[in-house]
Amino acid sequence: MHTTSIGIEADPSSSEPDNSKSPTFEMTVDLNVLEHLGINLYSNIAAVLTEAVANAWDADASSVRVRVDPNNQWVEIEDDGIGMSVDDLNGKYLRVGYRRRDDEDAEHGRKTAKGRPVMGRKGLGKLSLFSIADVIEVQSAKNGDRHGFRMTVPDIKKAVHEKQKYHPEPLASDVLTVTQGTKLVLREIKRQRLGKGVAALRKRLARRFSIIGQANGFDIEIDGLPITAADRGDLPKVQFLWTFEGYEPEANTISHVKESESLPARFDAWDSAWRVRGWLGTARKPKDLDDDEGGNLNGIVVFARGRLFHENVLDRLNDGRLYTKYLTGQIEADFLDDDDQPDIATSDRQRVQEDDERYTQLIAFLRSRLNQLEKRWNEWRRKHEVEKAKETSPALAEWLETLPEGYRKSAETLIAKLSALPVDDEDDRKLMYRHGILAFERMKLRGSTEEFVTSVESADRLLAVLADRDALEASLYRDIVKSRLDAIRDFQTIIDEDAKERVLQKYLFDHLWLLDPAWERATGSQIMESRLTTEGVLVAGLTEKERLGRVDIAYRTQAGKHVIVELKKVGRKMGLLELVEQGQTYVDKLRKILREQNVTSPDIEVIFVIGKAVDEEATNPDRLKSSMESIAPGSRIVHYDTLIRGAQEAYSAYIDQTKALDKLENIVNRI
Template identity: 60%
Template sequence: MSDLYEMTVDLNVLDHLGINLYSNIAAVITESVANAWDADAELIEINIDKENDLITIKDNGIGMSISDMNQKYLRVGYRRRVEDTITGEVTAKGRPVMGRKGLGKLSLFSIANCIEVQSIKDGEASAHGLKMSIADIKDSVRLRERSYKPVSLEVDALSVTKGTQITLGEIKRTRLGKSVQALRRRLARRFSVIGEKFNFKILINGQPVTMEDRGDLSALQFLWKIEGSEVDTSAATKVKETGILENSLPGWESNIKVSGWIGTSRTPKELDSEELGNLNGIVVLSRGRLFHENILDRLNDGRLFTKYLTGQIEADFLDANDKPDIATSDRQRVQEDDERYIALIAFLKSALNKVESKWSDWRKKHEVEKAKEESPALKQWLDGLPSGFRKSAESLIAQISSIPVDNDVDQKLMFKHGVIAFERMKLRGSTDEFGHSLTNPQQLLELLGDRDALEASLYRDIVNSRLDAIKQFNNLLDQDAKEKVLQEYLFNHLWLLDPSWERASGSEAIESKLIAEGVIIDDLTKKEELGRVDIAYKTSAGKHLIIELKRAGASVTLHGLNEQGTKYFDKLKKICRSLGDKNPNIEVIFVLGKEIPEESSNPERIKHSMNAISPGSRIMYYDGLIHSAQNSYASYLEKSKELDKLELLVDNI
């Protein structure tokens, strides 16, 4: 009985092709499922027992006799379509035969060290079976035997009553995969003939494999069916728009057609499956089984929308019986220089061009609708934009919506920054530039972060801070309040005294010497004793500024101011010269609450007296500061209402 079976193949070929040909369990099980299809099976039961390192694959097909086992199953390279003259190309039930090279059976050795096969052919009374192991095959190779002879199974070890049963033992853990669920999903993507329509059912650990297990259909937002295709897309429950693609290219023969579907997800992240890996790809099937695992990779198409693509197309002409076999040994890729493959590439490029044209419009429409629905404030902003700006703004919102984020809070933050950025671009007149950047997320992020955008944001911050200062000035009615605000703002915001003093800064070295000389009194009690509210030293654009605030109700004389200012000037000039500045530009500025008598009787005398201290020295008044600020920043005040509305809108997004 031990010599009942014989595998006629060079054992070195068996060693290399069988053990190393396939890389994962899904590819191996695919071969067994394809064999069951070719055997006219209606049910395949796959059971995975991880605890005992066993996988059982059982079908209810026509089964095999001992002769079939030897001449067909154990014969590596058996080409059924050519050598079986009765049902070679089509099964008894009319199914197109999937198998072609006769190498798939070797794939079992890729994941298992021990294999048992038992079968019973329709019409025969008893079953038979064999056992093979990698260890025995390697022994035969080492002994240079011409063939490997599997061991026959004992009668009491046989359990099959219909079809064929394959038991894989001593499973290689590295090839077993992540989970049973992952295998179910992968098989769902590798066959298009699963289901009642084809009378072909697959169970994994008792649970049927369905189209819903694919994972890609449930992620679709938009779907394009290829005309004439009868594909089950019932699992695509979230589809918002559908389209039709032609099934051939001009110049193709009438019998050459493509079927299937292409779809896009709402975000690339939705195509990233923990169990399946990245679903961003288009699988190609022929005769109902996987022929090319991801043809999208071969298109070299870097357009943004391809990151959202998934799909399944069938091209039976790739595996025509009267043409050479162009599938690789593991039947997951093809020979790319074949004219049929080149034609398929041309078809897909044409189809994807049509997909992109619709995708952009549909995505903008639905992403904007979704964003508006989730954020009334965002809807208010979009609806309030002039029509010339609205289209670019909607493109921006659609782009932001599709950027993968971890949670809703992050997306809302992006919307806020997007709104502010768009408003900045409006001020710059650069919304066209902004719109052009929306085809590439990286360019969008770079544009939001460039130097001009940063300056625009600083501009808005300056507007807000200055408006706050001016509003407080404008709302102050009593002198004490004016005095308090001036003390807080004037030395930190010199623009209130002169708009050109934007970047004034203090000089600690000179200021310390002024304190030592008694010009600046650094003690509050002494300040009050001397009747001085505050004094500070600043530098701006090459000038040295000594600024003194008098109490708003204090009465002063022009003579007193001249005498005081001259003393300040002389002291500071002496200090500057000691530090190397021989001709310092010094101005002394007094800020008063009450007008001095000469203001109305002899203004020229005031001017002469101040110039006598130093050119540019002068007297300013609190009320004059308010009036000057209002005039100088009238445009800021005009914009304040618009900015306040924008601030409220952004806070509400």
């Protein structure tokens, strides 16, 4: 290993007087670069072995055998590659900064004899060995000759101190054991950098290469046992899987996956050679990605040319959404390491220069695909977690069935989140279910279930939300009670006075919860209303309504249901046939309009609100039921008195609290 010097001529345009001739300047690179690029650059044995294995790949080796002394006295790495001659050892291995892709011709510098794309680039990887060992022995055999030398950190530091060139110690021929390829022996190991043992090393090394296995003619063994893709440990944790187009994992490795989907592998605007391979997946629970030996698997590893290029690109996406806590994956993006483009890998080849266009394009691409992934993840997770929760507790299924359709999706999302939260005891999960359901029911009364469900991301967060909601309930309870009781009383007054249709129409239109508590958030459509008016289903003016003898509440929808409510004066006696004919007319015309909007099977209900009962309610209830069903499933007759009684029963808890709340109000008013 030699000190390198570079001659640089002075600028002839310098303003300094040229008394004789231009001065000569010299830049020197000292051997103490080992402190920065070797001894102190790498922090663990897996990163170091990555460099040794990459060199074996570039040497066209078909196998790399790693042995670790049980007492951690030495580590041995041996490959069966082409090996190195003395000239190769001096001119390539011992030359710091030897850049094969640039220093050799294109045919041999960028592709090996077997056609492999060369992994090495900076020529610094060999220095990484010094980060875990103070003594390095190198043996290599080529064309029947074998040679070797020993390097030690103390001797290198002595040469640096004395400003001398460093000459490694040749190994005696009787010490050489290599017969083909190259053998490295690391001695005087720095034990604090050996990690958690051979099992952990196997997993970590497996996650640093995507070219391991027979398909690529490249095997790695540790203590005689081959490393396989299964040693990565991430794919077995995956519940839902997304693969990029053109990538197909072996069927036996994904048999446990519940759902899978293919994602586009490139942006349309990219160069034709740019594409991403690999997969992304989500675990059922975040803690499933914890691995004491292999390290946390919650991240996306990026490979280029079959080796680790970025340890976890997920950290750079700045995406704090919940699904990222469940995410793992491996992707390959060879365009990050293009021969004809500048090298964007950092010196330790575990991160990249983040302002490079290739990297920014990869980040943009991943953000786009992850947006697709999150949407599907929410759907799949709700489906499978709810199914699992129902199996665990039939009572949950019973509760979900009691909910109106408009609330069920939010409730299922809540159950899915609670089902996936980590708990030490499953009895604790049942407790969370109970508290979550009670909180959901309270939020349902206030129409804020979506906000509540969205906020539940952890057990601690759930408890905080419940505490906050309890405080909010205490402050808002009086207003809620007063509002509902006033509405019920006002409606009773309107009915008792047989009020004009205009008043009756407006009141129920603004208080649809009197018809059905689930219709708190019913919405209207001005476009649909105008078309229904044109068809004669809705009538715009009160005079016209009175002339036609009917009063119609404007069309509204609720959770995919199309609702038309027909009001009759409290004192008017109606015949069943009259109601059926009118209702069928409404439904036929509404279906016609919806077909024009590509709604082929609409869910329609017609509700008649009347004061006096039709005769069939008492004499022939079966005929009444079938007649209503003939209009549309779910169509029915509702009485004004029934609405009042139902509202009173639904809000009986509020009514029971009025005295206490009135007393509290008196106290507050006197403060």
